[in-house]
Amino acid sequence: MKVLVPVKRVIDYNVKVRVKSDKTGVDLANVKMSMNPFDEISVEEAVRMKEAGTVSEIVVVSIGPQQAQETIRTALAMGADRGILVKTDEMVEPLGVAKILAKIVAEETPDLVILGKQAIDDDSNQTGQMLGAILDWPQGTFASEVKVDGGQFHVTREVDGGLQTVALDGPAIVTVDLRLNEPRYASLPNIMKAKKKPVDTKAPEDYGVDIAPRLSVLEVSEPAVREAGEKVEDVATLVSKLKTAGAI
Numbered sequence: 001m002k003v004l005v006p007v008k009r010v011i012d013y014n015v016k017v018r019v020k021s022d023k024t025g026v027d028l029a030n031v032k033m034s035m036n037p038f039d040e041i042s043v044e045e046a047v048r049m050k051e052a053g054t055v056s057e058i059v060v061v062s063i064g065p066q067q068a069q070e071t072i073r074t075a076l077a078m079g080a081d082r083g084i085l086v087k088t089d090e091m092v093e094p095l096g097v098a099k100i101l102a103k104i105v106a107e108e109t110p111d112l113v114i115l116g117k118q119a120i121d122d123d124s125n126q127t128g129q130m131l132g133a134i135l136d137w138p139q140g141t142f143a144s145e146v147k148v149d150g151g152q153f154h155v156t157r158e159v160d161g162g163l164q165t166v167a168l169d170g171p172a173i174v175t176v177d178l179r180l181n182e183p184r185y186a187s188l189p190n191i192m193k194a195k196k197k198p199v200d201t202k203a204p205e206d207y208g209v210d211i212a213p214r215l216s217v218l219e220v221s222e223p224a225v226r227e228a229g230e231k232v233e234d235v236a237t238l239v240s241k242l243k244t245a246g247a248i
């Protein structure tokens with residue numbers, strides 16, 4: 001079985017994001033970038049399937065600038081086999097990403113595409129679903145467990161108030177949630193080995209996909225600053241203050 005894993009290069013989750021003064025977006029200059037945390041989980045899941053003998057090849061894809069090759073190398077160091085960098089300096093919206101991935105799926109014919117449930121930079125939570133629609137493939141979103149059963153995938157999904165398990169006939173799309181697994185750190189020898197694994201470089205035009213944005217961002221702003229708290233003497237004062245503030 002062959003698995004395709006799309007991985008996105010995003011601002012590292014530990015970085016405190018700064019909004020640009022003209023409010024057109026966030027400041028990316030000199031900011032640490034890393035693999036989208038949900039994509040680390042999907043790479044880990046694919047690698048575990050390979051270790052279990054159900055998967056024979058893992059191909060990772062990243063659509064982004066030249067530096068996205070580092071994100072691909074990280075996935076290769078975790079255990080993926082080869083990479084495809086679709087190089088562009090433009091911001092590609094989920095629909096553009098899904099269209100490029102659909103073309104790659106047509107070329108690579110994977111049995112499973114496993115993506116993050118969302119990218120932590122745009123929080124879109126759209127790409128996997130759009131890819132499912134374009135390909136007309138079954139999809140299991142927000143997976144907290146994935147079991148391979150012959151040509152079927154049993155996906156346990158985190159839904160409001162519980163878990164739902166669905167069976168998908170492959171080829172299929174799975175998007176992963178936080179509790180699916182704990183991704184490994186790549187060991188130094190594997191980081192060295194990953195440098196020798198093949199990475200193809202392509203461009204969106206190679207796939208005939210128009211990535212021109214369809215949305216225009218009107219404004220990006222900082223979240224409202226929380227007001228400082230206040231200590232009160234007793235419950236009666238608390239209730240009276242809350243009443244005055246209209247909170248109760």
Ligand code: AMP
Pocket residue numbers: 006007008009036038039061062063064092094097114115116117118119120122123124125126127128
């Ligand atoms: P989103 O729909 O933007 O929240 O992203 C959901 C998932 O789609 C991510 O976790 C990635 O697996 C994949 N994805 C989104 N954008 C890209 C990209 N530029 N390159 C590779 N994969 C991507």
